[in-house]
Amino acid sequence: xxxxxxxxxxxxxxxxxxxxxxxxxxxxxxxxxxxxxxxxxxxxxxxxxxxxxxxxxxxxxxxxxxxxxxxxxxxxxxxxxxxxxxxxxxxxxxxxxxxxxxxxxxxxxxxxxxxxxxxxxxxxxxxxxxxxxxxxxxxxxxxxxxxxxxxxxxxxxxxxxxxxx
Amino acid sequence: xxxxxxxxxxxxxxxxxxxxxxxxxxxxxxxxxxxxxxxxxxxxxxxxxxxxxxxxxxxxxxxxxxxxxxxxxxxxxxxxxxxxxxxxxxxxxxxxxxxxxxxxxxxxxxxxxxxxxxxxxxxxxxxxxxxxxxxxxxxxxxxxxxxxxxxxxxxxxxxxxxxxxxxxxxxxxxxxxxxxxxxxxxxxxxxxxxxxxxxxxxxxxxxxxxxxxxxxxxxxxxxxxxxxxxxxxxxxxxxxxxxxxxxxxxxxxxxxxxxxxxxxxxxxxxxxxxxxxxxxxxxxxxxxxxxxxxxxxxxxxxxxxxxxxxxxxxxxxxxxxxxxxxxxxxxxxxxxxxxxxxxxxxxxxxxxxxxxxxxxxxxxxxxxxxxxxxxxxxxxxxxxxxxxxxxxxxxxxxxxxxxxxxxxxxxxxxxxxxxxxxxxxxxxxxxxxxxxxxxxxxxxxxxxxxxxxxxxxxxxxxxxxxxxxxxxxxxxxxxxxxxxxxxxxxxxxxxxxxxxxxxxxxxxxxxxxxxxxxxxxxxxxxxxxxxxxxxxxxxxxxxxxxxxxxxxxxxxxxxxxxxxxxxxxxxxxxxxxxxxxxxxxxxxxxxxxxxxxxxxxxxxxxxxxxxxxxxxxxxxxxxxxxxxxxxxxxxxxxxxxxxxxxxxxxxxxxxxxxxxxxxxxxxxxxxxxxxxxxxxxxxxxxxxxxxxxxxxxxxxxxxxxxxxxxxxxxxxxxxxxxxxxxxxxxxxxxxxxxxxxxxxxxxxxxxxxxxxxxxxxxxxxxxxxxxxxxxxxxxxxxxxxxxxxxxxxxxxxxxxxxxxxxxxxxxxxxxx
Ligand code: FES
Ligand code: FES
Numbered sequence: 001x002x003x004x005x006x007x008x009x010x011x012x013x014x015x016x017x018x019x020x021x022x023x024x025x026x027x028x029x030x031x032x033x034x035x036x037x038x039x040x041x042x043x044x045x046x047x048x049x050x051x052x053x054x055x056x057x058x059x060x061x062x063x064x065x066x067x068x069x070x071x072x073x074x075x076x077x078x079x080x081x082x083x084x085x086x087x088x089x090x091x092x093x094x095x096x097x098x099x100x101x102x103x104x105x106x107x108x109x110x111x112x113x114x115x116x117x118x119x120x121x122x123x124x125x126x127x128x129x130x131x132x133x134x135x136x137x138x139x140x141x142x143x144x145x146x147x148x149x150x151x152x153x154x155x156x157x158x159x160x161x162x163x164x165x
Numbered sequence: 166x167x168x169x170x171x172x173x174x175x176x177x178x179x180x181x182x183x184x185x186x187x188x189x190x191x192x193x194x195x196x197x198x199x200x201x202x203x204x205x206x207x208x209x210x211x212x213x214x215x216x217x218x219x220x221x222x223x224x225x226x227x228x229x230x231x232x233x234x235x236x237x238x239x240x241x242x243x244x245x246x247x248x249x250x251x252x253x254x255x256x257x258x259x260x261x262x263x264x265x266x267x268x269x270x271x272x273x274x275x276x277x278x279x280x281x282x283x284x285x286x287x288x289x290x291x292x293x294x295x296x297x298x299x300x301x302x303x304x305x306x307x308x309x310x311x312x313x314x315x316x317x318x319x320x321x322x323x324x325x326x327x328x329x330x331x332x333x334x335x336x337x338x339x340x341x342x343x344x345x346x347x348x349x350x351x352x353x354x355x356x357x358x359x360x361x362x363x364x365x366x367x368x369x370x371x372x373x374x375x376x377x378x379x380x381x382x383x384x385x386x387x388x389x390x391x392x393x394x395x396x397x398x399x400x401x402x403x404x405x406x407x408x409x410x411x412x413x414x415x416x417x418x419x420x421x422x423x424x425x426x427x428x429x430x431x432x433x434x435x436x437x438x439x440x441x442x443x444x445x446x447x448x449x450x451x452x453x454x455x456x457x458x459x460x461x462x463x464x465x466x467x468x469x470x471x472x473x474x475x476x477x478x479x480x481x482x483x484x485x486x487x488x489x490x491x492x493x494x495x496x497x498x499x500x501x502x503x504x505x506x507x508x509x510x511x512x513x514x515x516x517x518x519x520x521x522x523x524x525x526x527x528x529x530x531x532x533x534x535x536x537x538x539x540x541x542x543x544x545x546x547x548x549x550x551x552x553x554x555x556x557x558x559x560x561x562x563x564x565x566x567x568x569x570x571x572x573x574x575x576x577x578x579x580x581x582x583x584x585x586x587x588x589x590x591x592x593x594x595x596x597x598x599x600x601x602x603x604x605x606x607x608x609x610x611x612x613x614x615x616x617x618x619x620x621x622x623x624x625x626x627x628x629x630x631x632x633x634x635x636x637x638x639x640x641x642x643x644x645x646x647x648x649x650x651x652x653x654x655x656x657x658x659x660x661x662x663x664x665x666x667x668x669x670x671x672x673x674x675x676x677x678x679x680x681x682x683x684x685x686x687x688x689x690x691x692x693x694x695x696x697x698x699x700x701x702x703x704x705x706x707x708x709x710x711x712x713x714x715x716x717x718x719x720x721x722x723x724x725x726x727x728x729x730x731x732x733x734x735x736x737x738x739x740x741x742x743x744x745x746x747x748x749x750x751x752x753x754x755x756x757x758x759x760x761x762x763x764x765x766x767x768x769x770x771x772x773x774x775x776x777x778x779x780x781x782x783x784x785x786x787x788x789x790x791x792x793x794x795x796x797x798x799x800x801x802x803x804x805x806x807x808x809x810x811x812x813x814x815x816x817x818x819x820x821x822x823x824x825x826x827x828x829x830x831x832x833x834x835x836x837x838x839x840x841x842x843x844x845x846x847x848x849x850x851x852x853x854x855x856x857x858x859x860x861x862x863x864x865x866x867x868x869x870x871x872x873x874x875x876x877x878x879x880x881x882x883x884x885x886x887x888x889x890x891x892x893x894x895x896x897x898x899x900x901x902x903x904x905x906x907x908x909x910x911x912x913x914x915x916x917x918x919x920x921x922x923x924x925x926x927x928x929x930x931x932x933x934x935x936x937x938x939x940x941x942x943x944x945x946x947x948x949x950x951x952x953x954x955x956x957x958x959x960x961x962x963x964x965x966x967x968x969x970x971x972x973x974x975x976x977x978x979x980x981x
């Protein structure tokens with residue numbers, strides 16, 4: 001066991017933690033922040049993506065003790081104080097970029113990271129930017145549209161979506 | 166329950182409406198079973214077989230039991246139960262013999278997951294290795310080892326299935342229509358081919374997980390990431406010989422299912438661990454690896470098709486044989502077999518047809534329902550076959566299809582009469598042909614060919630599917646008015662991402678004439694609270710639960726009108742309502758609000774009438790029948806959803822590499838309830854279909870070990886695998902008995918995608934690919950006219966996922 005101190009979504013935590021525990025399991029089991037999901041536990045799916053010191057990490061590949069002294073942001077810190085959705089979350093809602101929702105927290109973290117690095121990503125940049133995160137439900141298209149919409153770049157021709165023939 | 170309401174008079178149905186579950190899911194607050202902790206909860210781990218087939222000589226659990234923190238250890242020897250959906254053939258743990266790699270042989274419950282896993286490692290199993298039977302066609306040979314020597318003793322659903330004791334055949338479904346031999350004798354051409362595809366994994370992002378508490382008084386609570394809480398309860402109670410009233414199944418949010426969570430899975434095992442732990446709750450979360458080997462997959466199919474064609478390009482007769490590899494247990498595979506048999510020809514009229522569809526036991530992880538329920542697999546065959554036949558007879562593949570599509574007046578393989586309202590394959594086919602500019606290359610496409618040196622091919626595939634379900638499938642919806650005049654709906658159809666609850670909410674709002682914000686469809690299905698629903702499968706949810714929702718809304722309104730007519734002292738016929746109140750038509754100021762009536766209306770003096778307003782809607786499929794076992798004739802289809810995919814692909818003829826430039830898909834959905842949800846299903850399903858078309862599949866070695874149970878070795882599509890352009894189109898031929906004319910479309914987008922890709926590749930390169938997935942090396946091999954290599958049971962595993970296509974600019978550049 002080792003004592004760690006870290007900040008998560010602005011709140012300070014001090015906990016004793018088993019050295020072998022991953023940051024993902026620490027967040028979900030010890031802190032009770034279950035918004036961050038486990039899809040593989042092996043760094044393959046991106047469901048566990050969180051921000052650590054301003055950069056995204058697969059929290060299943062980071063040990064909790066490595067996060068000692070770190071500043072973390074998870075999906076639970078994404079909404080405003082009053083619970084209202086962030087711009088990215090709103091765009092996801094508008095575009096039905098959520099189906100089962102299990103990839104969503106990690107996907108939103110990844111999208112935020114992308115937008116931090118590239119405030120106006122092109123379509124190709126969005127596609128490559130979210131490549132790290134699996135979504136088995138949506139086929140990604142509505143997620144890509146949501147990201148383009150949040151930066152005001154969705155072409156009008158794509159806004160209607162479904163075509164009636 | 167189709168109501169002839171012109172589209173522009175509909176206020177909610179057919180319009181954009183946000184998903185009812187968006188906020189919970191976007192904020193990480195939606196509770197999934199994997200997030201749940203129950204007080205006193207223990208954690209389970211499973212000992213799995215490293216062999217495909219072996220006799221269990223003995224299991225030594227003594228060291229595991231001595232480990233501090235271990236609360237229960239169980240082996241198959243202690244569990245004399247058999248579970249099964251259609252054929253009751255599976256133990257909770259392997260007894261005496263293991264039948265597939267990864268099968269559960271023992272399990273542990275302990276204070277922590279780490280202790281449970283450590284205990285599992287301490288369990289020693291002594292196996293006597295037996296020769297596995299891995300290939301379904303080998304399993305049919307006379308001297309093949311029997312996977313289930315006691316098949317004849319198992320109980321099974323006799324109205325629908327026919328196991329053949331003494332063989333590895335778990336079911337044989339027959340369809341006989343007309344005279345095939347005569348048709349062949351008179352045909353101009355006879356073309357016979359065989360098509361195959363391997364097993365694949367559903368890959369829900371949330372793996373299977375269950376928490377069970379079996380109290381000492383035999384009251385059991387199951388929290389599970391399941392699709393079908395009532396079927397789970399029913400199968401559980403049957404296996405455990407418990408009264409249904411004792412067992413409560415709760416399903417909160419579910420992180421994807423795609424059929425893999427349709428029936429019963431790990432729940433009985435977790436339940437016995439709980440009982441052995443003195444009633445403490447136990448949680449088992451499947452690892453990603455266990456998702457591939459412990460839990461079921463989609464069956465492998467070998468499909469032989471022999472087609473007779475007349476001089477004018479009409480199919481006159483077709484002989485179809487399906488060999489479904491069920492793996493070690495029958496589960497849903499027997500019904501996949503049955504449903505595939507009666508749809509086997511695709512959306513074409515076959516006047517003379519003969520189908521033999523076999524479900525075959527082998528020593529591999531077992532097959533279950535997967536989005537499309539067999540139709541993805543056999544449409545790979547039938548729709549590749551359409552193109553290959555067209556090539557042989559020298560006709561354009563789309564023209565060949567047009568001459569043979571099912572139209573009003575045709576009869577299906579089971580003799581069902583197709584009507585105008587059944588839907589239109591032709592309209593879908595026309596739409597996708599227009600979408601991809603079928604038959605020629607645009608100027609931009611020609612330039613692109615020059616620039617890239619790759620060859621562009623265009624192809625289509627059509628499809629159809631009806632829900633595979635018992636003819637008497639039923640459901641119910643309960644609609645409760647809240648004190649403020651809003652309403653809450655309860656139903657046991659689960660929404661694991663499809664958007665069903667959003668659509669049901671819109672249907673209820675439409676029928677009540679309420680704003681959609683006033684309607685809540687409650688998450689967390691609970692068999693103690695929700696009314697019955699058979700299963701959330703088969704794309705039947707929208708029709709059956711949608712109709713029940715309309716009936717519930719009507720029932721609630723009828724009760725409210727009852728109270729209002731007393732309160733307002735008038736005839737019900739003189740009343741009308743809006744979203745707030747019921748009023749007298751000719752004296753609109755004389756009104757009573759829903760809020761006033763919601764939990765009982767009170768007169769000024771305090772006298773009360775009515776009581777809480779609750780509407781009940783029950784619906785059962787109408788007019789369907791079992792199939793005759795000898796001929797397969799009957800009426801199995803609630804509805805047929807038709808559709809087509811058109812695809813544009815560019816191929817490097819030297820290397821076999823290819824990029825998918827465009828997919829245009831069209832579905833006859835009857836009526837769109839929520840356009841964004843339909844599109845979400847359409848694209849999500851298409852991409853899932855593309856995954857199985859380009860790279861997914863189980864690879865075994867010759868001893869039956871699964872070699873690729875992980876995302877590293879069994880890739881699924883990421884965003885870079887998206888086609889450059891996607892177009893989703895809908896046709897609306899109203900379904901007479903569908904809610905507002907709607908029919909299901911959840912599974913359909915996945916069907917036919919692989920064949921469309923294969924057809925594009927053939928059009929571009931002449932490659933005649935008959936095995937999916939189509940990895941680059943497979944395409945290369947086919948272009949070289951080399952024999953396809955069956956490396957799905959292999960000495961040397963090789964083959965890889967299609968690597969990221971180079972996304973070369975967005976579609977405006979392409980100009981399509
Ligand atoms: S759970 Fe961390 S990458 Fe999949
Ligand atoms: S919404 Fe289900 S995995 Fe993305």
